[in-house]
Amino acid sequence: MSRPIGYYVHHHGDGHRQRAIAVGQALEHGATLLGTGLAGRSGDLPVVELPDDRLDDGFAGIDQTERPASLHYAPVDHEGIRQRTALISRWIAEERPRLLVVDVSVEIAMLARLASVPTVYVRLSGKRLDKPHLDAFRGAAGLLAPFHEALDDDETPDWLREKTFYAPLINGVGATAGQIEEDVVLVVLGRGGGVSDGDRWAQAARAVPDRRWRVIGPCTVPRTLPPNLELRGWVDDAATLIGSAGIVVGAAGDGVVSAVLAHRRPFICLPEARPFDEQVSKARRLGSLGAAAVSLDWPEQSVWPKLLDAVRATSAWPRELEAPCGSERVARWLEALGQQTTSSRSHIA
CATH class of the missing domain: 3.40.50.2000 (Glycogen Phosphorylase B;)
Structure with a gap:
């Protein structure tokens, strides 16, 4: 044996x-x-x-x-x-x-x-x-x-x-994504960062009311839920949702970054504090390659429309990120x- x-x-x-x-x-x-x-x-x-x-x-x-x-x-x-x-x-x-x-x-x-x-x-x-x-x-x-x-x-x-x-x-890439929902901003939260503050995502959704905001992962319920914000909690089809989202928002963990790159989705990266600058380092490289719009600090409400505009302007996919x-x-x-x-x-x- x-x-x-x-x-x-x-x-x-x-x-x-x-x-x-x-x-x-x-x-x-x-x-x-x-x-x-x-x-x-x-x-x-x-x-x-x-x-x-x-x-x-x-x-x-x-x-x-x-x-x-x-x-x-x-x-x-x-x-x-x-x-x-x-x-x-x-x-x-x-x-x-x-x-x-x-x-x-x-x-x-x-x-x-x-x-x-x-x-x-x-x-x-x-x-x-x-x-x-x-x-x-x-x-x-x-x-x-x-x-x-x-x-x-x-x-x-x-x-x-x-x-x-x-x-x-x-x-792997996960399940094949369906039709792209261009008006959906998908927020992906992982297990390593604790429970996210739902009031922050409510502010972001209010800042861009013409978009449907969808949050997956651990998140508190905001005091007032905007009509364009949906909290789904834990899901089994995260990769599929990432692949069909108009824009993805998330940290710089390997899971979300891999799924975003696999499906080549526009990405707003908000790196979380980790030992050895793990997420900040990766986020900076994503930004320098043109694969993400990066914000090292939490965006003020007025900044969200600019971030979405910036990431939508990214069209050419970095050749450096094409690999077996x-x-x-x-x-x-x-x-x-x-x-x-x-x-x-x-x-x-």
């Missing part, structure tokens, strides 16, 4: 889990997902359910205590972290994986490397040039970036780019890398 490929899934936001399922199902022998809150949410893939490692309800990915310079998150005397480390180590010892994809955690990457397992580190957007990230990148057999190479941060050094397998649209994509391409790369690392007798750098 072939030695398995593992996929560690971070539990902040939902993009990590969606990527893991798409890639795992495309692998010839599947993958085992390791993470928190995966039970019943892994498609048909096997799961190693891990105890929660959070100190409270929030999670910024970096603890505030004194710690070794090569770590981000290592609070002491935390039972959840003790147990998840033990479970991962036990799975490694029993299953002898040929590869572990880490999406994302420098600590899990280091644990796997100490346990003699080659890693593929998922390299997210932003300025991730701090010591913990660089150590994880150097120790990995390969790096997987779930975005177009043209969206990489300008400060990314050449050696990191050369080690990276760029894989936009890992989750899909989970099948990632799966073939991982299988080749896994074969290479297990058959080689050389030490993994």
Whole structure:
């Protein structure tokens, strides 16, 4: 029986889990997902359910205590972290994986490397040039970036780019969109940013009353709901709605950006605050390529008509954002890398 490929899934936001399922199902022998809150949410893939490692309800990915310079998150005397480390180590010892994809955690990457397992580190957007990230990148057999190479941060050094397998649209394009609803402004809200303020979207809708505003994702109900604003909450057909919208408004997370680029929709990007300037970096690259109208601050009510006019004026699609994509391409790369690392007798750098 072939030695398995593992996929560690971070539990902040939902993009990590969606990527893991798409890639795992495309692998010839599947993958085992390791993470928190995966039970019943892994498609048909096997799961190693891990105890929660959070100190409270929030999670910024970096603890505030004194710690070794090569770590981000290592609070002491935390039972959840003790147990998840033990479970991962036990799975490694029993299953002898040929590869572990880490999406994302420098600590899990280091644990796997100490346990003699080659890693593929998922390299997210932003300025991730701090010591913990660089150590994880150097120790990995390969790096997987779930975005177009043209969206990489300008400060990314050449050696990191050369080690990276760029894989936009890992989750695919989604269902084919129907007829474009030119008068619809679709607001896409994700899991990673908390609950959005519905009163803000009500102000935006009032600023452009000749458009139908449709909000999907977590959003509070505004005190007064304008007639041209619809709150749909969570939906199962987000990609289809994105593909048929006249204009899309959203943050700079990989999910919404990938769907917008796949369907080539006019995009107003409002990046959210994230560690390492993840969303700001990507938004700036989108803006510089002409793929989005970008506002780093929340637009005043009077600014919304100008933003919609600006994004409607964008006609030529950036050639830099045309690239092969899909989970099948990632799966073939991982299988080749896994074969290479297990058959080689050389030490993994």
